[in-house]
Amino acid sequence: SQKIEQNSEALNIQEGKTATLTCNYTNYSPAYLQWYRQDPGRGPVFLLLIRENEKEKRKERLKVTFDTTLKQSLFHITASQPADSATYLCALDRSGGSYIPTFGRGTSLIVHP
Amino acid sequence: DAGVIQSPRHEVTEMGQEVTLRCKPISGHNSLFWYRQTMMRGLELLIYFNNNVPIDDSGMPEDRFSAKMPNASFSTLKIQPSEPRDSAVYFCASRGDAGNTIYFGEGSWLTVV
Numbered sequence: 001s002q003k004i005e006q007n008s009e010a011l012n013i014q015e016g017k018t019a020t021l022t023c024n025y026t027n028y029s030p031a032y033l034q035w036y037r038q039d040p041g042r043g044p045v046f047l048l049l050i051r052e053n054e055k056e057k058r059k060e061r062l063k064v065t066f067d068t069t070l071k072q073s074l075f076h077i078t079a080s081q082p083a084d085s086a087t088y089l090c091a092l093d094r095s096g097g098s099y100i101p102t103f104g105r106g107t108s109l110i111v112h113p
Numbered sequence: 114d115a116g117v118i119q120s121p122r123h124e125v126t127e128m129g130q131e132v133t134l135r136c137k138p139i140s141g142h143n144s145l146f147w148y149r150q151t152m153m154r155g156l157e158l159l160i161y162f163n164n165n166v167p168i169d170d171s172g173m174p175e176d177r178f179s180a181k182m183p184n185a186s187f188s189t190l191k192i193q194p195s196e197p198r199d200s201a202v203y204f205c206a207s208r209g210d211a212g213n214t215i216y217f218g219e220g221s222w223l224t225v226v
Contacts, residue, residue, distance in 0.1 A: 032213055043117075043204050043217030044156070089156065093213070100146075100169060101215055105155035 002027045004092060004104035012110045019077040021107050023090035026071060030092040033066055033073050034101065038087045044103075047088075048075075080111045115139075117218035119205050125224045131193040134221045137186055138207030146206040146215060147180055147190050156204070162188065195225045 005024045013019050023033070032051045036044035050057040050066045050073070057064045063076040077084050087108045091101040118137040126132055138145050147159040161169040165182045173180070177196070182188040192199055202222050206215040 034213070041219075043206070043219050045217070046214045049213055099213060100158060100161050101213075102158065103148075103156040 002094075002102070004028075004090065004102060006088075006090060006104040006107045008105065008107070010108040010110055012112065013080055015081060015111055015113050017080055019080045019084065019109055019111070021075040021088050021109065023073040023075070023104055024071060025092055028071070028092050028094075031099075032093060033064075034091045035062075035064055035073075035075050036089045036091060036103075038089060038106065044089055077109070080109075082111045082113050085109055085111050117205055117207050117216055119203075119218035119221050121221055122219065123222045123224075125226065126195055128196055128225055129194045130225075131191065132195045132199075132223060132225075134190040134203050134205075134223070136188045136190070136205030136218060138188070138205070139209070139216055140186065142207035142209045142216075143185070144208040144210075144215075145182060145188050146208070147188070148204040148206065148217075150202045150204060150220070151200075159190070159203075192223075195223075197225045200224050 003026045032049055034049045035047045037047050038044040048059055048064045050064045052068055061078045065074045087106040089103050089106040091103045094100045120135045143164050145162040148156050149159055150156045158172045160180045162182045180190045202220040204217050204220045206217045208215045
């Protein structure tokens with residue numbers, strides 16, 4: 001069956017360090033992968049999209065890598081700040097190019113001042 | 114742009130009652146999604162509409178759940194009769210033709226007692 005796995009344990013880091021979050025998947029052949037941020041009591045907000053033929057994507061302090069051989073994406077936040085504390089979800093489109101996003105359960109990031 | 118608008122934001126209802134959640138997608142978006150989020154199961158797709166037509170309703174848990182999209186600017190998700198296990202946050206999201214990003218509303222927090 002199709003699975004998207006994100007670390008269920010919260011990631012605690014110190015301000016200024018780089019946060020790295022992992023998204024692993026099985027039985028998917030996604031055309032793209034997305035990362036979203038969700039704050040408590042709010043809906044998820046889109047951050048970055050990376051396509052299957054792209055290895056890396058950057059946006060300001062954010063960097064995403066996508067390894068379709070390992071079936072893994074890494075999401076990096078450099079120079080992290082307490083305001084980056086949130087839950088980060090990865091999403092893949094369902095196999096077959098249906099472009100229906102299926103979400104992982106997310107990883108909570110806590111950045112300590 | 115007003116974003117995706119959902120109502121009600123919070124609803125507490127008694128078991129057996131009918132619940133109707135409403136959604137206004139972003140103007141011009143032709144795809145609409147209903148998701149449900151719980152601690153146990155994360156963010157699950159319930160139903161996906163494209164151009165007001167239900168394309169994938171495989172995530173609708175059972176016959177107690179129904180969704181409609183009578184026009185491009187309005188959708189409803191109805192639960193009848195409601196049960197305590199339906200307690201969750203229900204998100205509506207929309208997407209335009211030009212991209213893969215979906216935009217979420219702030220969610221409807223449902224508690225069935």
